[in-house]
Amino acid sequence: MCMPVDDVVLISSWLNTSKDPIVGNEQRCGTFWKSIAAYFAASPKVSGREGRESSHCKQHWQKINDVVNKFCGAYEAASIEKSSGQNENDVLKLAHEIYFNNHNKKFTLEHAWKELCNDQKWCELSSSKTHGSAKRRKCDDNAQSSSSRANETTTAEDDQGSNRPPGVKASKGQGKKKMAEEKPLSEFQTMWSIKKDDLAMKEKLSKMKLLDSLIAKQEPLAEYEEALKKKLINELLA
DSSP states (O other): OOOHHHHHHHHHHHHHHHHOSSSTTTSOHHHHHHHHHHHHHHOGGGTTSOOOOHHHHHHHHHHHHHHHHHHHHHHHHHHHHOOTTOOHHHHHHHHHHHHHHHHSSOOOOHHHHHHHTTOHHHHHHHHHHHHHHHHHHHHHHHHHHHHHHHHHHHHHHHHGGGGSOOOHHHHHHHHHHHHHHHHHHHHHHHHHHHHHHHHHHHHHHHHHHHHHHHHHOSSOOOHHHHHHHHHHHHHHHO
């Protein structure tokens, strides 16, 4: 198990290396952690001890960083719940309680938290990670909200279905019904037209037959017969 002094030296190594304008943490990961391991080994606080591999420094730092980040969340919650009359020790005690309730274990890296909580570099990196997670959650929430609104819109459209104009099939159905109702009338009109033409033809034939009989007479026609003859001729020629 690492001693508190080792944690403090590792934290100091990370902070100083990440702030170094020459090496910094913009470089390759392997080179960065080798620089931290070298800084750790050069610290007088751990002189005479076995050196740390860069991979071990990285793994232990990730553990410290993760646990301290979680405790920062507990401390922030405790600060929000702080009531008048409570001092810093009361807030810290409440933060430990919140951390234990959330993770079912005690927070044992208070020495590391005190080293990191007031460091601007670490706070900026920690905040960017937290905001990144919050941003992802926000995107997910927005996606769910959009999906929910889409479902609500679809439901609303379904509810309004009865108010919509009739569709193509409905229009066709109404058209067929109308045609079915108009069909008997159309058939009657056609039959009546044929009947009228038939009656007109029969009347014309009758007049022609009567005219033929008048013309066929040998004796002179009576006055009324002559008038009828002229009338029939005019009507047939019209």
